[in-house]
Amino acid sequence: MDLTQLFTIDMLGTMAGMTAFVALMTQITKYFVKGTTVEKFDTKWYGLVWSVVANVAALIFLTQEYTASSIFTCFVNTLLVAVAAFGAFDVIKSVDTNVKSKSEGVSGE
Structure with missing residues (x-):
């Protein structure tokens, strides 16, 4: 594996690679759409759009x-990747919240 590239074609072909890509693109680009109509949508819908874009691109360019x-598999993969990306973000957010609350409890004593 070439460590000079964050995402390779082989990595995007895996479930974990596609999930990481969708989660990162959702979180990175949602700051660029502030002040637009896209900001009014829930982040999960925005992530679903990224999941559709990434999976359709993989269908067109990779397979x-x-x-x-293959189209049905792309549809199922789109939903699975979106749900996995949402779940990963929720886990990270809850761990961050728990760490902050525990550190405030320790420093407040």
Whole structure:
């Protein structure tokens, strides 16, 4: 694995790679859309859009197979990647909240 690239084609082909990509793109780009109509949407809908974009791009550029089964698999993968990205973000956010509350409790004594 070449460590000079954050995302390679092989990594984006995996569930973990696609989930990491969608989570990062959602969190990074939501700050660029502040003040627009996109900001009014829930972040989960915005992440679903990124999941659709990433999975359709993978279908077009990586697999280049446009059968009914590959399109259905792309649809299922889109939902799985979006849900996994949402779950990963929620876990990280709850751990951060727990660490902050415990550190405030220790420093407040």
